[in-house]
Amino acid sequence: MPADESLSRREFLGRAAKAGACLAAAGAIAYATHDPAGPGPASVAPQAAALPDFSIPGQGKKMCIAHGSDRARTLQLALQALGGIETFIQKGDRVLLKVNAAFASPPMLCATTNPQLVAELARLCYAAGAATVAVTDNPINDPASCFALTGIGQAARSAGADVILPEERFFKPMTVKGAQLIRNWPVLVVPLAGVTKLIGIAPVKDHHRSGASMVMKNWYGLLGGRRNIFHQDIQTIIAELAGMVQPTLVVLDGTSTMITNGPTGGSLADLKETRTLIVGTDQVAVDAFGATLLGKTAADLPFIAKAEARGAGSADYRSLTPVEVSA
Amino acid sequence: MPDTRISPAPSGPEAHSGRETILALCVLASLTVIAAGMATVQSRFNPAVVNFLQGAADRAKGPAAAPATAEPILPLPEGMSLLTPAERFDRETLSDKIDGKAELYLSAGVIRLDSQRLALAGQPDLWVEVFIYDMGSFENAYAVFSAQRRADATMLDFAEFAYRAENALFFVHGPYYLEMIASGTDDRLRTSMDALAREFIRSRPVAQATIAERDLFPKPGLVATSISLIPADAFGVAGLDRVFTAAYAIAGTEMTAFLSRRADPQAAAALAGAYVDFLKTYGGEVKASDEPVPGGAVVAILDMYEVVFAEGPFLAGVHEAPDRDKAVMLAKELAAKLKEVPGAR
Numbered sequence: 001m002p003a004d005e006s007l008s009r010r011e012f013l014g015r016a017a018k019a020g021a022c023l024a025a026a027g028a029i030a031y032a033t034h035d036p037a038g039p040g041p042a043s044v045a046p047q048a049a050a051l052p053d054f055s056i057p058g059q060g061k062k063m064c065i066a067h068g069s070d071r072a073r074t075l076q077l078a079l080q081a082l083g084g085i086e087t088f089i090q091k092g093d094r095v096l097l098k099v100n101a102a103f104a105s106p107p108m109l110c111a112t113t114n115p116q117l118v119a120e121l122a123r124l125c126y127a128a129g130a131a132t133v134a135v136t137d138n139p140i141n142d143p144a145s146c147f148a149l150t151g152i153g154q155a156a157r158s159a160g161a162d163v164i165l166p167e168e169r170f171f172k173p174m175t176v177k178g179a180q181l182i183r184n185w186p187v188l189v190v191p192l193a194g195v196t197k198l199i200g201i202a203p204v205k206d207h208h209r210s211g212a213s214m215v216m217k218n219w220y221g222l223l224g225g226r227r228n229i230f231h232q233d234i235q236t237i238i239a240e241l242a243g244m245v246q247p248t249l250v251v252l253d254g255t256s257t258m259i260t261n262g263p264t265g266g267s268l269a270d271l272k273e274t275r276t277l278i279v280g281t282d283q284v285a286v287d288a289f290g291a292t293l294l295g296k297t298a299a300d301l302p303f304i305a306k307a308e309a310r311g312a313g314s315a316d317y318r319s320l321t322p323v324e325v326s327a
Numbered sequence: 328m329p330d331t332r333i334s335p336a337p338s339g340p341e342a343h344s345g346r347e348t349i350l351a352l353c354v355l356a357s358l359t360v361i362a363a364g365m366a367t368v369q370s371r372f373n374p375a376v377v378n379f380l381q382g383a384a385d386r387a388k389g390p391a392a393a394p395a396t397a398e399p400i401l402p403l404p405e406g407m408s409l410l411t412p413a414e415r416f417d418r419e420t421l422s423d424k425i426d427g428k429a430e431l432y433l434s435a436g437v438i439r440l441d442s443q444r445l446a447l448a449g450q451p452d453l454w455v456e457v458f459i460y461d462m463g464s465f466e467n468a469y470a471v472f473s474a475q476r477r478a479d480a481t482m483l484d485f486a487e488f489a490y491r492a493e494n495a496l497f498f499v500h501g502p503y504y505l506e507m508i509a510s511g512t513d514d515r516l517r518t519s520m521d522a523l524a525r526e527f528i529r530s531r532p533v534a535q536a537t538i539a540e541r542d543l544f545p546k547p548g549l550v551a552t553s554i555s556l557i558p559a560d561a562f563g564v565a566g567l568d569r570v571f572t573a574a575y576a577i578a579g580t581e582m583t584a585f586l587s588r589r590a591d592p593q594a595a596a597a598l599a600g601a602y603v604d605f606l607k608t609y610g611g612e613v614k615a616s617d618e619p620v621p622g623g624a625v626v627a628i629l630d631m632y633e634v635v636f637a638e639g640p641f642l643a644g645v646h647e648a649p650d651r652d653k654a655v656m657l658a659k660e661l662a663a664k665l666k667e668v669p670g671a672r
Binding site: 102103104105106108109140141145149173180181183184185207208209210213225226228229230231234261262263264266267268269270 | 371373374375377411422423424425426427428429430431456475477478479480492493494495497506508510511512
């Protein structure tokens with residue numbers, strides 16, 4: 001049997017006062033620690049809209065594999081085989097070339113986009129009537145040093161293109177639909193404002209973490225912030241980047257392929273002459289073929305299947321019936 | 328005095344207790360739902376939060392912890408001058424310099440990287456970038472050296488592990504691993520890299536160290552320059568760390584021998600068993616009667632053979648051998664060498 005459960009008025013008032021004091025203390029602590037401003041301007045900055053679709057409607061998926069050692073020549077041949085640069089660039093277009101200028105290393109190491117290729121592509125764009133051509137990237141190392149020592153800056157300027165070095169104000173937080181990683185993440189969007197055509201140009205490289213660095217990995221240079229945390233899930237981030245960017249065209253340079261010690265390389269011994277340049281409108285297919293230059297298959301690189309699953313393109317490059325030409 | 332006591336609920340103690348139980352269960356159920364909701368939200372990792380917090384921490388810290396300095400990171404030989412300030416990167420920031428390759432150094436225990444570009448005096452286009460990795464130990468430095476060893480390299484004599492490539496120079500000095508990468512292949516750059524290497528070695532005395540495991544591989548068929556140290560996740564197996572490998576070419580058959588010194592014989596035997604189990608998980612087949620060395624196993628997998636055994640404190644074996652008999656022969660030779668190690672039994 002329980003003891004007498006009755007409660008005196010005095011006990012009731014005492015307990016009620018203690019309960020009230022607890023509630024008041026909890027409220028006071030909550031009030032004192034409440035941050036009405038939230039976590040700061042970075043997280044409340046207005047979100048950038050999704051990147052525009054730079055692909056050309058009705059163009060379909062095209063791909064050309066050009067063989068040769070002269071990059072300017074193989075680029076010309078590949079574009080001719082796809083209908084000419086005019087198929088992709090029209091009069092008045094504002095073109096952005098997204099290069100890989102990740103490292104401040106000399107062009108001979110092929111760790112970055114080849115400057116000769118940048119100059120030739122800029123020249124071709126102007127020849128097709130482009131109003132402006134600009135070149136940009138958010139490199140791993142100091143941007144000014146990267147564009148200078150890779151030769152990309154000089155090559156771009158010599159062809160009349162502007163070089164846009166990244167600044168903090170050029171990044172806006174963006175969320176990619178359905179993405180696990182690119183959510184409220186700073187993306188280099190300001191150089192893309194007003195752009196009508198976007199072309200990615202990247203070398204074929206071994207990559208210690210992802211297995212390969214090609215045109216889809218090249219979009220990594222559009223990310224800002226502490227992006228190295230994405231190395232923990234690099235296959236997913238590459239696929240999300242492919243879903244984020246719908247380029248007009250991609251150019252994959254496998255003239256000399258960095259087959260080992262990537263992505264930085266460092267020695268000419270890391271390179272193999274593979275004498276191949278791939279130009280296409282389907283970035284997944286282009287990377288799938290690029291894998292073969294590294295002695296791999298698309299199945300060896302999980303980001304290719306992941307990008308395909310996100311609808312970024314086709315891992316079966318043969319389904320595009322690529323045109324092959326030789327210089 | 329009137330009675331001021333408040334009476335309990337009129338429905339009796341049992342009914343009272345029942346209501347309390349239901350209420351308590353409701354409260355607990357609500358808390359469970361809240362906890363589940365919090366766990367769900369927390370499990371959806373948002374990298375932007377990490378980015379924001381890191382940015383806030385960086386802003387609070389003020390300028391970078393290791394600002395670039397105008398001091399040279401190694402003594403400059405005559406005819407060279409500084410082209411850029413020195414930079415320093417630690418484990419947190421290493422990928423800011425070398426991107427995805429940082430993982431290789433991190434797994435091998437890197438402490439810091441100092442780097443700087445140096446140019447031939449009056450010729451800024453002829454430059455060398457020097458990378459000095461402090462790996463913490465000679466063995467760690469050897470691990471990253473051996474993992475990146477270039478084919479067709481020219482071996483150099485100023486350090487036990489040193490070679491030159493067409494445009495670069497790589498070597499180990501005590502706990503340091505150095506890379507010198509030139510802007511071209513000019514002979515003057517080559518000479519300057521040699522001079523820089525010698526200056527560095529002269530300026531940083533280190534204790535003599537050797538890697539005894541290198542001598543434990545049988546000599547017949549050994550590709551001498553192939554001995555490497557895999558710091559972590561060897562052959563894709565988590566926990567299989569600090570594994571030495573060596574390439575062999577025996578009567579036209581190529582295969583890899585491996586060994587790893589563990590804490591004691593029990594640990595070596597346990598790891599050997601775990602590796603065999605790993606291979607079985609991926610379709611490997613073991614015949615119970617097939618014991619190439621006492622306690623060892625031959626695993627047939629993907630048209631290749633793996634031999635795995637423990638000898639004293641060593642886990643050892645042969646990896647990706649296309650020929651079973653040659654793999655077993657090499658494993659027996661390796662086991663015999665390991666038996667000779669003082670204190671191994």
